Amino acid sequence: MEKFSFHISAEGIALGKLYQVKRANIAPQGYIIPDQEKEREKKRFTEAVENLSVSLQQLAVGNQIFAAHLEILKDPALTESVFSKIEGENKNAELSLQEAQEEICSLFQGIEDDYLKGRTTDIKDVCSRIMREMTGLSDNPFDGLEKGAIVLAEDLFPSDTVQMDLGRVIGLITRYGGPTSHVGIISRSRGIPAALGIGDKYPILSHGDFVIMDALNNELIINPDESLINQYRDKASGYARKRAGVLKESGEPARTRDGKQIHVMANAGSVDEVVQAMEYGADGIGLFRSELLFMQSKDSFPGEDTQFTAYRKAIEACKGKSITIRTLDIGGDKSLPYYPVEKEDNPFLGWRGIRFCLDKKEVFKVQLRALLRASAFGRLKIMFPMVISMEELRAAKGLLEDCKQELDREGIGYDKTMETGVMIETPAAVMLAEELAGEVDFFSIGTNDLVQYTLAVDRTNRRVSHLGNAFHPAVVRSVKMIVEAAAKYQRPVSLCGELAGDTGATQILVGMGIDSLSLSFVTVPEIKQIIRKTDMNRGRELAAKIYQKATIAEVHALLEENKNKIDN
Ligand code: PEP
Numbered sequence: 001m002e003k004f005s006f007h008i009s010a011e012g013i014a015l016g017k018l019y020q021v022k023r024a025n026i027a028p029q030g031y032i033i034p035d036q037e038k039e040r041e042k043k044r045f046t047e048a049v050e051n052l053s054v055s056l057q058q059l060a061v062g063n064q065i066f067a068a069h070l071e072i073l074k075d076p077a078l079t080e081s082v083f084s085k086i087e088g089e090n091k092n093a094e095l096s097l098q099e100a101q102e103e104i105c106s107l108f109q110g111i112e113d114d115y116l117k118g119r120t121t122d123i124k125d126v127c128s129r130i131m132r133e134m135t136g137l138s139d140n141p142f143d144g145l146e147k148g149a150i151v152l153a154e155d156l157f158p159s160d161t162v163q164m165d166l167g168r169v170i171g172l173i174t175r176y177g178g179p180t181s182h183v184g185i186i187s188r189s190r191g192i193p194a195a196l197g198i199g200d201k202y203p204i205l206s207h208g209d210f211v212i213m214d215a216l217n218n219e220l221i222i223n224p225d226e227s228l229i230n231q232y233r234d235k236a237s238g239y240a241r242k243r244a245g246v247l248k249e250s251g252e253p254a255r256t257r258d259g260k261q262i263h264v265m266a267n268a269g270s271v272d273e274v275v276q277a278m279e280y281g282a283d284g285i286g287l288f289r290s291e292l293l294f295m296q297s298k299d300s301f302p303g304e305d306t307q308f309t310a311y312r313k314a315i316e317a318c319k320g321k322s323i324t325i326r327t328l329d330i331g332g333d334k335s336l337p338y339y340p341v342e343k344e345d346n347p348f349l350g351w352r353g354i355r356f357c358l359d360k361k362e363v364f365k366v367q368l369r370a371l372l373r374a375s376a377f378g379r380l381k382i383m384f385p386m387v388i389s390m391e392e393l394r395a396a397k398g399l400l401e402d403c404k405q406e407l408d409r410e411g412i413g414y415d416k417t418m419e420t421g422v423m424i425e426t427p428a429a430v431m432l433a434e435e436l437a438g439e440v441d442f443f444s445i446g447t448n449d450l451v452q453y454t455l456a457v458d459r460t461n462r463r464v465s466h467l468g469n470a471f472h473p474a475v476v477r478s479v480k481m482i483v484e485a486a487a488k489y490q491r492p493v494s495l496c497g498e499l500a501g502d503t504g505a506t507q508i509l510v511g512m513g514i515d516s517l518s519l520s521f522v523t524v525p526e527i528k529q530i531i532r533k534t535d536m537n538r539g540r541e542l543a544a545k546i547y548q549k550a551t552i553a554e555v556h557a558l559l560e561e562n563k564n565k566i567d568n
């Protein structure tokens, strides 16, 4: 028996056998090529990038890590570097990619900023996936992973969390990395105890060892005796009961100190996520991104029955709670493999969201019919994305009405009281909020886009993304206008952008009059706890002060001051 301590990345207790991840050696066959093979090598690289881009696009929906991977993949600097090695140095694609990766990583390593340094993991992950695409070696290092395993690896990449069946994993140990890595975030969200970055201790462990991982007291015990195992089994079940208690409490409604219920909902893109959201106590699904279903389809738009089945499953997984499904929001940074569109200079200002749907009515109507049919199976609401005008809203509602009439004629049932809402995510929608409120049942503020369009900051452009601040006074005042417009018609306002999951923003959002928040299911319990400590009057006073501020710094200072008051 051996024992050592480690730094906890995710709490919990796990007892089980180690499964050591062994990566197939896909070290590139590097060699010099004759001139006539240069074009072929460039093509191999480009095709690999294109293939990978299709799968990353799906993963990137609502996931910032994979959105960042997509950015790395599309970054012309990577392609230029690879091409210059093929062109100028007659190196084959694999060798060129490996050298390009090393050069880019060493540039990042030299930077002081920890965040940027951390990007090297993402670059390595993306490059190794391109390499696998090129070599055709589909190594799945998790083949043979059995239920109840503690995964042991040198490093775990974000793409591993997609390949690995997390349902079988009860613990994670890595030599490198740390709590802020993607794996760290995932393990906390799934309640999987983790020791990430154990460094020198790594060689002490081997595949098949039985270990006790006490990630509450940072102790790892290797090959313990029977009595110790029994002792820790008791401890583990005690911890499991406690955790179940926290999740159960999360299942209760969240009311402010003075009694206002704030609905804490979850964002989802798949039935799996809906199921998890319910386990985490979400009050429903505030944003179901339907585009994932469209992106997963291989060679055509998903048909009405396919969509109906998928929506019905998602609705039923909500077990009586409400679910708001957003109609197809394609375009911008999301494309469909089977429907290539002409390259746009400004995709975020281009053919996306409701614009696409209103132009492709035959596609849109299939979705609306599927949604209506599914509405008979639970509490479905639908909402339209990227609206900029009354004309768009009326056209979308008109098509919905046409579909209802069709279904009536066909004798197919649907929920006749289904609510229809609109996402407020363009400055135009903010300006028209009053008129929009008169013609919809609810608003959902998409702060990711609202920030991007209000501040003219492309949300995927790393050079300017730091300017995309949701507490910019212009954004804060926009939210005020939205809430006031909705109040005139007693329409509820939800907020479903990243800001909803920012624990530092909860109190002010509640004070501003937001009725429900929709965020990653992981944060639902924490946000509910904050709401329970919130006082509406204090929140309102704070909001009133914040509306007066003209600078981001002043807004932040007020929030900071307020945070201290709440903690007390
Ligand atoms: C938003 O814009 O805030 C939003 C929730 O939608 P998405 O991130 O999918 O564009």
Ligand code: MG
Residues within 6 Å of the ligand: 385, 425, 446, 448, 449
């Ligand atoms: Mg949006």
